[in-house]
Amino acid sequence: MSNTVIDIDNVGKQYMLGTFGTGTLSHDLNRWWARMRGKEDPFLKIGDTNDRTKKGDSDFVWALRDISFKVEQGDVVGIIGKNGAGKSTLLKILSRVTSPTLGTIKIKGRLASLLEVGTGFHPEMTGRENIFMNGSIMGMTKQEIKRKFDEIVDFAGVAKYVDTPVKRYSSGMMVRLGFAVAAHLEPEILVVDEVLAVGDAEFQKKAVGKMQDVAQSEGRTVLFVSHNMAAVRSLCTRGVVLKNGMVDFMGSVPDSLAHYLKNDDETRKDLIINNVKSTKYSLKVSNIEINGTKEANSTIRNGQEFIDVLIEGTTSEPLTYDVMLIFKTKDGMPLATYALGHYEGELVHCPKGDFTIQRKIALPKILTKGIICVDLFLHHPMVEYQLKAPNCCVLECEGFQKGFGSAMDQSNNGFMGLEDFK
Amino acid sequence: MHKNFQSLILTSMEEKWDIIITNRSKLFDIDFRELWRYRDLVLMYVKRDFITFYKQTILGPIWYFIQPIFTTIMFMFVFGGIAGISTDGVPQAVFYMGGLVCWNYFSDCFSRSNNVFSSNKGIFGKVYFPRLVVPIAGVISNLIKLGIQFSLFLAVYIYFICQGVHFNFNATVLLVPLLIVMMAALGLGTGMLISSLTIKYRDLNFLVSFGLSLLMYATPVIYPLSILKASHPQYLWVLLINPLTAILETFKYAFTGVGMFSWLYLLYSFVITTVLFIWGLLVFNRVQRNFMDVI
Numbered sequence: 001m002s003n004t005v006i007d008i009d010n011v012g013k014q015y016m017l018g019t020f021g022t023g024t025l026s027h028d029l030n031r032w033w034a035r036m037r038g039k040e041d042p043f044l045k046i047g048d049t050n051d052r053t054k055k056g057d058s059d060f061v062w063a064l065r066d067i068s069f070k071v072e073q074g075d076v077v078g079i080i081g082k083n084g085a086g087k088s089t090l091l092k093i094l095s096r097v098t099s100p101t102l103g104t105i106k107i108k109g110r111l112a113s114l115l116e117v118g119t120g121f122h123p124e125m126t127g128r129e130n131i132f133m134n135g136s137i138m139g140m141t142k143q144e145i146k147r148k149f150d151e152i153v154d155f156a157g158v159a160k161y162v163d164t165p166v167k168r169y170s171s172g173m174m175v176r177l178g179f180a181v182a183a184h185l186e187p188e189i190l191v192v193d194e195v196l197a198v199g200d201a202e203f204q205k206k207a208v209g210k211m212q213d214v215a216q217s218e219g220r221t222v223l224f225v226s227h228n229m230a231a232v233r234s235l236c237t238r239g240v241v242l243k244n245g246m247v248d249f250m251g252s253v254p255d256s257l258a259h260y261l262k263n264d265d266e267t268r269k270d271l272i273i274n275n276v277k278s279t280k281y282s283l284k285v286s287n288i289e290i291n292g293t294k295e296a297n298s299t300i301r302n303g304q305e306f307i308d309v310l311i312e313g314t315t316s317e318p319l320t321y322d323v324m325l326i327f328k329t330k331d332g333m334p335l336a337t338y339a340l341g342h343y344e345g346e347l348v349h350c351p352k353g354d355f356t357i358q359r360k361i362a363l364p365k366i367l368t369k370g371i372i373c374v375d376l377f378l379h380h381p382m383v384e385y386q387l388k389a390p391n392c393c394v395l396e397c398e399g400f401q402k403g404f405g406s407a408m409d410q411s412n413n414g415f416m417g418l419e420d421f422k
Numbered sequence: 423m424h425k426n427f428q429s430l431i432l433t434s435m436e437e438k439w440d441i442i443i444t445n446r447s448k449l450f451d452i453d454f455r456e457l458w459r460y461r462d463l464v465l466m467y468v469k470r471d472f473i474t475f476y477k478q479t480i481l482g483p484i485w486y487f488i489q490p491i492f493t494t495i496m497f498m499f500v501f502g503g504i505a506g507i508s509t510d511g512v513p514q515a516v517f518y519m520g521g522l523v524c525w526n527y528f529s530d531c532f533s534r535s536n537n538v539f540s541s542n543k544g545i546f547g548k549v550y551f552p553r554l555v556v557p558i559a560g561v562i563s564n565l566i567k568l569g570i571q572f573s574l575f576l577a578v579y580i581y582f583i584c585q586g587v588h589f590n591f592n593a594t595v596l597l598v599p600l601l602i603v604m605m606a607a608l609g610l611g612t613g614m615l616i617s618s619l620t621i622k623y624r625d626l627n628f629l630v631s632f633g634l635s636l637l638m639y640a641t642p643v644i645y646p647l648s649i650l651k652a653s654h655p656q657y658l659w660v661l662l663i664n665p666l667t668a669i670l671e672t673f674k675y676a677f678t679g680v681g682m683f684s685w686l687y688l689l690y691s692f693v694i695t696t697v698l699f700i701w702g703l704l705v706f707n708r709v710q711r712n713f714m715d716v717i
Contacts, residue, residue: 093443097714104444105444108439115547120549165477
């Protein structure tokens with residue numbers, strides 16, 4: 001007997017675009033006529049892949065196509081992908097809210113899905129009544145809920161309000177109560193959509209901890225969809241990357257995240273200057289170079305000591321500015337900032353006319369291997385921003401390595417290594 | 423050794439899956455065992471109906487009495503008084519209230535089932551449970567309402583007996599539980615059928631909204647069948663194909679001894695009800711799997 005608990009085989013989901021009207025009726029009649037003659041659905045052969053940015057020619061679109069993978073007992077699978085990649089559709093099919101157009105999914109054991117917390121909460125009912133209502137909707141029996149009632153109330157931290165209608169609850173309390181019920185389900189398989197993105201930091205920590213418990217100590221299978229890379233990294237054991245409704249990558253979590261983030265660059269233009277989001281009316285920027293190139297992708301070589309920054313343009317008013325660069329991970333976590341004006345309090349004054357800004361930013365000696373995203377700003381601190389270019393370029397860092405050593409990895413070791421005091 | 427190996431292969435090939443999700447389903451693929459597992463949810467839904475019905479009202483459950491009382495008074499005034507429609511010698515209050523209690527039950531069951539998808543799409547879109555739970559819970563909570571209103575009817579009935587009115591109370595009354603089941607099945611079946619048909623094309627919704635009130639006039643609720651037989655016998659067939667007619671006439675006959683009662687006609691109604699119920703169940707079961715995409 002194999003350990004596979006979910007077997008997804010060639011699953012596809014087709015949606016129709018536009019509104020339903022008389023045209024839909026003719027499609028339905030076509031379909032019905034084909035079925036009567038024992039033929040295949042004529043609309044299954046057509047349809048575009050799901051790329052929202054391009055306008056397709058077909059009325060049909062495949063939100064999911066050719067999805068096949070297996071999930072083993074005890075796996076915690078993170079499903080990642082951009083908006084519209086089909087993550088939620090897949091979860092909806094798994095939780096049987098809707099059915100697939102093609103393919104089969106086989107599941108072993110009880111599956112509970114958490115696409116939303118507090119499903120079925122009625123504002124007029126008290127917390128107690130809603131716990132029972134919500135619990136039964138999620139598939140618990142009355143006995144089970146009774147047994148866990150105190151635990152649930154305790155976990156949600158709403159003991160004082162348990163006999164008050166939930167319409168009097170704060171939205172945070174409502175969410176906590178909803179999650180508390182869900183967290184005490186005991187399914188073999190748990191399907192979770194980004195419900196952790198709610199509640200305050202303390203509760204989020206509690207929620208992630210609970211999920212970890214469920215996954216690790218109790219050995220249950222979890223499918224988890226999130227945009228929160230940190231949560232995926234800390235929770236999951238495997239990753240599946242979806243793109244335009246198809247499986248783009250499957251593998252370990254670090255590999256999947258790396259793959260996903262690498263392909264996340266589509267919105268970034270090739271030249272740094274094209275990634276400028278806004279400039280002050282008086283400012284015209286004609287050239288931006290970072291790390292010695294106009295290109296938005298460049299490499300920080302092993303042993304490189306500094307990064308060049310060059311900004312050229314014209315201003316129609318005198319300018320008082322400071323250059324600020326923020327280095328971030330691909331997840332958007334800040335690593336380091338260059339902003340002399342901030343910590344030295346000195347600003348540059350420049351008369352109207354052409355200007356050239358040149359900086360040489362010293363790099364720490366021991367950099368780790370990884371991707372660094374750069375935000376570039378020209379600003380007068382606390383007064384105004386003259387230029388904003390968030391995420392304007394990506395620096396691929398080779399990482400410092402000497403002799404028989406090997407470069408450290410950004411995701412494990414942070415951004416830089418430390419040296420001996422000399 | 424060899425044999426062991428073979429059996430190992432066999433077991434791995436015949437793995438047992440608890441849930442299989444596909445597009446195609448068999449027509450009669452209704453999972454009653456699963457429905458039974460969710461019986462607690464049915465009760466929760468019923469409980470929720472009651473809790474939320476009288477929350478923040480002063481009169482609370484008394485509202486269940488007020489509606490039929492006032493409607494009966496209105497009927498007595500309009501149909502009995504102004505229009506002067508005969509009630510076959512039965513006191514008007516008993517006649518109208520009996521009809522109303524039955525009609526209310528049917529129409530409540532119908533509306534609940536008919537609104538299943540539109541009023542629950544928030545929940546249905548987020549979590550799976552057998553969708554049949556909701557209309558079934560609707561029928562049960564309406565049954566409780568029926569119980570309350572029926573006791574009101576009995577009170578009025580007994581009042582008139584005390585006043586010296588003689589009713590031909592007869593053994594047909596034993597059929598009343600069956601009549602209630604039939605009304606429930608009819609309301610549930612037609613409601614589910616129409617709700618399934620209106621998910622994608624809402625044209626029927628317009629028909630249903632006034633059709634239900636028209637149906638009441640095509641059912642002997644406020645007039646006895648005998649009146650129509652006497653005055654417009656050419657339209658009698660309209661009422662006779664209506665399966666509700668037999669149910670209401672039998673009900674009135676059981677308590678008052680007037681009205682049309684025939685086993686054959688009740689059997690006809692029973693068959694039609696069963697057919698509509700099963701048809702509704704099948705269509706509903708088919709539609710529920712994909713309705714989130716089209717609603």
